[in-house]
Amino acid sequence: MTIKGVIRTGLIQLRVLDMEKSIRHYVDIIGLEYVGKAEDGRVFLKGYDEFDHHCVALRETDTAGMDFIAMKVESDEYLKEITEKTIAFGLPVEHIEANSDQPGFGRRVAVTLPMGHRLDLYAEVEMAEDTPMTMNPDIWKQAPRGMAALGIDHALLFGPNVDLTTKYFTEVLELSITEVLKNPENTGNMTVWLTANNKGHDLAILEYPEPGKLHHIGFKLEDWHAIGHAADLISVNDVALDAGPMRHGITRGQTIYFFDPSGNRNETFAGGYAHYPDHPVREWDFAHVGKGIFYYTRELNERFINVVS
Amino acid sequence: MRRNDIRQCRTNGGIDIFQLQIEGREERIPCAEDQSILDALRKSGVHEIVYGCLGGGCGVCKIEIQKGELRREKVSREHLSEEDAKKGMALACKSYPTTDLVLRIIKNRGKKNDN
Numbered sequence: 462m463t464i465k466g467v468i469r470t471g472l473i474q475l476r477v478l479d480m481e482k483s484i485r486h487y488v489d490i491i492g493l494e495y496v497g498k499a500e501d502g503r504v505f506l507k508g509y510d511e512f513d514h515h516c517v518a519l520r521e522t523d524t525a526g527m528d529f530i531a532m533k534v535e536s537d538e539y540l541k542e543i544t545e546k547t548i549a550f551g552l553p554v555e556h557i558e559a560n561s562d563q564p565g566f567g568r569r570v571a572v573t574l575p576m577g578h579r580l581d582l583y584a585e586v587e588m589a590e591d592t593p594m595t596m597n598p599d600i601w602k603q604a605p606r607g608m609a610a611l612g613i614d615h616a617l618l619f620g621p622n623v624d625l626t627t628k629y630f631t632e633v634l635e636l637s638i639t640e641v642l643k644n645p646e647n648t649g650n651m652t653v654w655l656t657a658n659n660k661g662h663d664l665a666i667l668e669y670p671e672p673g674k675l676h677h678i679g680f681k682l683e684d685w686h687a688i689g690h691a692a693d694l695i696s697v698n699d700v701a702l703d704a705g706p707m708r709h710g711i712t713r714g715q716t717i718y719f720f721d722p723s724g725n726r727n728e729t730f731a732g733g734y735a736h737y738p739d740h741p742v743r744e745w746d747f748a749h750v751g752k753g754i755f756y757y758t759r760e761l762n763e764r765f766i767n768v769v770s
Numbered sequence: 771m772r773r774n775d776i777r778q779c780r781t782n783g784g785i786d787i788f789q790l791q792i793e794g795r796e797e798r799i800p801c802a803e804d805q806s807i808l809d810a811l812r813k814s815g816v817h818e819i820v821y822g823c824l825g826g827g828c829g830v831c832k833i834e835i836q837k838g839e840l841r842r843e844k845v846s847r848e849h850l851s852e853e854d855a856k857k858g859m860a861l862a863c864k865s866y867p868t869t870d871l872v873l874r875i876i877k878n879r880g881k882k883n884d885n
Binding site: 478479523524525526701720721722723724725726763764767768769770 | 820821822823824825826827828830844845846847848
């Protein structure tokens with residue numbers, strides 16, 4: 462194995478306004494598998510092609526947004542090491558016991574990022590009861606539902622202190638920067654795309670005055686055909702569309718943005734390039750932001766910039 | 771039965787249609803009792819009301835009801851406090867008329883409790 466340290470984005474807990482509508486959205490339309498329900502009413506979901514216990518937790522409350530996002534690391538030893546480095550870096554950490562609020566997950570270290578979001582780090586997670594096959598594996602056991610999301614892919618977070626957060630991600634967690642978007646004054650980065658592996662991004666972060674905001678959570682689809690089918694489902698089910706089907710200039714991924722019934726933006730993401738650690742950082746100046754985000758229309762819609770949860 | 775057939779039956783069954791009026795304008799905009807105020811405004815060409823998530827989670831379609839009553843579905847408290855709701859504020863994507871209404875469109879970009 463050559464992917465060391467932080468391995469991938471693996472879990473997000475979302476706040477939703479209506480659990481029944483949210484389950485219909487994430488299970489029937491996006492196609493995640495229903496894993497189970499906690500005593501406190503939270504619901505756990507996973508992609509059909511994922512091995513881990515779950516990748517999404519939904520919590521019903523009176524606001525939308527993200528409680529936390531979590532990344533899996535290679536070992537408990539490494540978790541101890543980066544916990545010490547995180548404290549030395551000056552970020553607050555909390556310790557969450559194994560199998561407490563997230564069934565199947567080992568102990569987690571919750572870091573409050575300078576952007577206001579909570580990032581949990583964990584080394585251990587149980588396999589789901591129903592995993593993809595590993596012996597002479599078929600592509601799936603049962604035909605996937607809806608958009609056929611394979612699993613969680615990445616998230617875009619909005620908040621202040623992108624520079625300090627980038628420093629934390631690159632120096633402490635040793636993520637790689639794949640691309641950056643310069644600010645309008647060309648004095649620094651407005652947005653940074655970060656990866657722990659060879660995806661185009663595990664997380665992206667954008668400078669924004671309000672802390673702790675979620676722009677979108679991205680789910681992996683197989684290919685452009687799947688994106689087309691997802692677009693059909695969006696119209697058939699009257700899902701609130703934001704933008705797409707489309708391709709990104711940044712990451713090269715094929716995409717649709719839409720909203721869950723509580724106003725959390727989702728993305729279905731396919732394709733994109735493979736990142737390798739020897740690749741140079743790709744840079745975009747602000748004059749080319751339209752093409753970077755929406756490669757075909759080459760302009761941003763206002764909703765894409767101003768609507769976050 | 772297909773969804774469109776159901777919609778047709780409801781219409782035939784005598785669904786109530788109310789009139790929306792934007793403050794300071796003569797025009798009346800029809801809005802069915804099961805149609806969101808946002809949907810009625812957009813379909814009538816009122817594009818100064820922006821829309822975002824259509825789920826009550828982002829707050830960009832905020833309006834102020836000046837006259838009349840409405841039925842509200844759950845929205846994010848971050849964007850519409852109980853106090854604001856009592857004052858007549860509403861998110862148009864999750865508001866449905868129960869009487870004729872006079873309303874004002876609040877220009878905002880979804881920032882927290884931004885009036």
